[in-house]
Amino acid sequence: MLKVIFLQRLKGLSDAEMAFAISDRTSVQRFLDLPPGACISRQAIWRYKQIFGQGSVMELIARKHIASLNEAGFFPDSKDDPLLLDSSFVEAPKQRNSREENQKIKEGQSAEQIWPGEENKHKR
Known part of the structure; x- marks a missing residue:
């Protein structure tokens, strides 16, 4: 239940929304180590x-x-x-490649070919 409350706070869900997420999403059930089809009522979440x-x-x-x-x-x-x-918790900046860059990556081009002269090693 500690994991339930942690996830609820992290996602900003109400008790009813969290109960629905537990019964609806397999990713939530896996995170909580629950068997498939398990459900926890909103009243139980509130009590805990x-x-x-x-x-x-x-x-x-x-x-x-x-x-x-x-x-x-x-x-x-x-x-x-x-x-x-x-x-x-700190939101990390998201860096996205353009469609052209993704296509070049799929074609197997090197980082120097895709981003010539790019100084930021993390971008490469």
Whole structure:
């Protein structure tokens, strides 16, 4: 259910929309490790959001996660080298090829032939 709420927040869906996505989309079912045809009601999603929101359930989950990361050696041992955790999502710029460029790629032309003089190695 934590994955359900995470995905719901990420996509900006209501409880009813999330319940529909779970029953309708196989990609969502795969992400949630659900068997094909599984469904979760909007009431169940709402109840779990209430449970996670009250008390210290989310704090307990976060503490256990941080402890497991610490055991795996992801955090520095010294106090002199502090570590900052950031949980924000950043939209990466999308770079699209033109139809002509895609055709040249399919024909097997090299990057120098398609983009002559291009200095940006990521574009090449």
